[in-house]
Amino acid sequence: MTDSLGVAAPTDWWRSAVIYQIYPRSFADSNGDGVGDLPGITHRLDALADLGVDAIWLSPFYRSPQRDAGYDVADFCDVDPLFGTLEDFDALTARAHDLGMRVVVDIVPNHTSSDHAWFQAALAAGPGSPERARYIFREGTGESGELPPNNWESVFGGDAWTRVTEPDGTPGQWYLHLFDSSQPDLEWTNEGVRADFDDTLRFWLDRGVDGFRVDVAHGLVKEDGLPDYTPEQLDASSLDSETSSPHFAQEGVHEIWRRWHDVVAAYGPDRILVAEAWVHPLERMADWVRPDEMHQAFNFGYLMAAWDVAELRRIIDDSLATFGAVGAPSTWVLSNHDVVRHATRLALTEPNPQGHGLATDSAGLPDVEHGILRARAATLLMLALPGGAYLYQGEELGLPEALDIPGDARQDPTWARTNGERLGRDGCRVPIPWEADAPAYGFGPSASTWLPQPADWAPYARDAQRGIAGSSLDMYRSALALRKRHGLGTGTLTWIEAPDGVLMLDNDGVRVVANISGADLPLADLGGEVLLASRPLGDVLPADATVWLSHA
Numbered sequence: 360m361t362d363s364l365g366v367a368a369p370t371d372w373w374r375s376a377v378i379y380q381i382y383p384r385s386f387a388d389s390n391g392d393g394v395g396d397l398p399g400i401t402h403r404l405d406a407l408a409d410l411g412v413d414a415i416w417l418s419p420f421y422r423s424p425q426r427d428a429g430y431d432v433a434d435f436c437d438v439d440p441l442f443g444t445l446e447d448f449d450a451l452t453a454r455a456h457d458l459g460m461r462v463v464v465d466i467v468p469n470h471t472s473s474d475h476a477w478f479q480a481a482l483a484a485g486p487g488s489p490e491r492a493r494y495i496f497r498e499g500t501g502e503s504g505e506l507p508p509n510n511w512e513s514v515f516g517g518d519a520w521t522r523v524t525e526p527d528g529t530p531g532q533w534y535l536h537l538f539d540s541s542q543p544d545l546e547w548t549n550e551g552v553r554a555d556f557d558d559t560l561r562f563w564l565d566r567g568v569d570g571f572r573v574d575v576a577h578g579l580v581k582e583d584g585l586p587d588y589t590p591e592q593l594d595a596s597s598l599d600s601e602t603s604s605p606h607f608a609q610e611g612v613h614e615i616w617r618r619w620h621d622v623v624a625a626y627g628p629d630r631i632l633v634a635e636a637w638v639h640p641l642e643r644m645a646d647w648v649r650p651d652e653m654h655q656a657f658n659f660g661y662l663m664a665a666w667d668v669a670e671l672r673r674i675i676d677d678s679l680a681t682f683g684a685v686g687a688p689s690t691w692v693l694s695n696h697d698v699v700r701h702a703t704r705l706a707l708t709e710p711n712p713q714g715h716g717l718a719t720d721s722a723g724l725p726d727v728e729h730g731i732l733r734a735r736a737a738t739l740l741m742l743a744l745p746g747g748a749y750l751y752q753g754e755e756l757g758l759p760e761a762l763d764i765p766g767d768a769r770q771d772p773t774w775a776r777t778n779g780e781r782l783g784r785d786g787c788r789v790p791i792p793w794e795a796d797a798p799a800y801g802f803g804p805s806a807s808t809w810l811p812q813p814a815d816w817a818p819y820a821r822d823a824q825r826g827i828a829g830s831s832l833d834m835y836r837s838a839l840a841l842r843k844r845h846g847l848g849t850g851t852l853t854w855i856e857a858p859d860g861v862l863m864l865d866n867d868g869v870r871v872v873a874n875i876s877g878a879d880l881p882l883a884d885l886g887g888e889v890l891l892a893s894r895p896l897g898d899v900l901p902a903d904a905t906v907w908l909s910h911a
């Protein structure tokens with residue numbers, strides 16, 4: 360049996376892989392409508408092979424009314440015409456495989472779009488019907504059911520319940536939506552729902568995908584009785600404590616992941632499941648990657664860690680130990696389509712809760728150049744760690760968060776649902792620049808883009824950085840090549856004693872020094888030959904810089 364890349368003995372490729380997240384709306388547009396699409400991605404795949412990533416992960420491109428940028432799926436087994444066709448998907452997969460890259464797709468099991476045929480059937484069929492049993496419909500409270508069944512809030516702001524009008528025209532039941540009202544939650548105790556998702560997995564596995572990134576993998580099962588709950592604000596300090604909520608991290612989800620594990624394993628050991636599970640502490644998250652469940656989980660504790668020696672060292676140690684204890688690799692991630700880009704986030708001087716976004720007048724914004732230097736230092740530290748790493752499109756270009764997005768251009772449902780109190784996630788989703796001198800910076804053949812691009816992005820364009828020593832793109836390319844050459848993803852980490860404010864580690868012959876202190880470090884004190892640095896070095900390793908040194 361050969362795997363998707365024609366490798367005779369399938370390997371645990373994912374244990375050390377660098378997986379690049381493509382956000383299809385914003386990667387490359389082939390038809391000039393201002394929204395990225397699958398042919399656009401295929402056309403630009405060479406650039407990712409050139410970068411040196413092992414796999415791509417595609418955020419949703421399925422049929423969807425796009426109320427949550429495609430995380431509101433109306434048909435799990437078809438491509439939305441906005442993005443192309445199933446044939447376009449097959450062409451993309453074939454091209455990626457030819458270039459030696461695996462393909463991971465998103466799957467969104469917690470909810471469907473309200474346009475999904477199941478939800479439309481549930482609305483039409485009325486209370487007590489088998490169609491309604493696929494979702495979480497309940498009677499309201501109050502004298503005539505005019506109040507929601509409980510006090511749960513949507514992750515995007517506002518109530519997590521919406522009342523429907525019954526087929527006879529009367530005000531009726533309420534349905535649960537942990538996200539937007541256009542994303543009704545599925546009832547996962549329903550065997551019809553479970554069996555249908557088994558088929559969806561097989562549909563994409565049969566088309567050759569190498570795995571699934573599982574959306575809201577901590578959701579799906581809700582506590583019996585749906586008790587009231589008042590959430591705590593999630594920040595870095597709360598990641599140590601275990602909180603229990605009636606809609607996240609319920610024990611019942613694990614049975615579903617064991618079932619999915621079996622579906623995927625039937626296609627060979629090289630197909631994977633990756634959990635998007637906002638669960639803390641790490642010991643709890645590790646339950647998602649036990650040997651008979653998923654293969655990897657995003658390490659959001661790492662993503663949320665500040666640029667601080669003690670915090671970083673602790674989360675790195677805890678991650679390696681905790682995931683290692685269940686036989687799973689750790690993963691590392693700094694940016695994705697839900698958080699402020701790390702070129703801006705890591706140098707903020709004010710807290711930035713997830714989903715809050717930033718604008719030009721936000722408090723605590725860093726100087727752009729400083730933010731990028733710090734981000735590059737953080738990236739070089741991350742890419743030296745053993746385990747799998749995730750990159751988010753545009754970070755290799757050093758893109759900062761886009762701050763200047765007018766309210767009427769904002770599309771994240773969070774913005775409307777909180778009446779502008781939370782800006783949402785649009786700032787990290789702006790179409791990326793390819794060519795400095797082309798309309799829309801070469802994103803597509805027209806000047807149109809679904810979110811406005813900043814006027815000063817020409818220097819970030821890929822063609823302005825390719826082959827330029829010291830550019831962000833050049834640093835990422837070199838890092839991925841060296842990481843592979845030295846086997847850092849499968850290596851072993853040893854901490855080395857270092858001055859205050861400095862992280863120093865060895866990983867299989869490479870010494871990594873991250874200077875988080877405010878002071879310069881003489882390079883002569885570090886020994887070894889410089890393999891790669893996050894910024895040009897003279898005699899010292901300056902603050903906010905990381906260097907890789909050869910170390911016998």
Ligand code: NOJ
Nearest residue numbers: 427430467538574575697
């Ligand atoms: C997590 C996804 O990453 C996010 O973009 C989406 O809005 C929610 N899940 C709901 O599907």
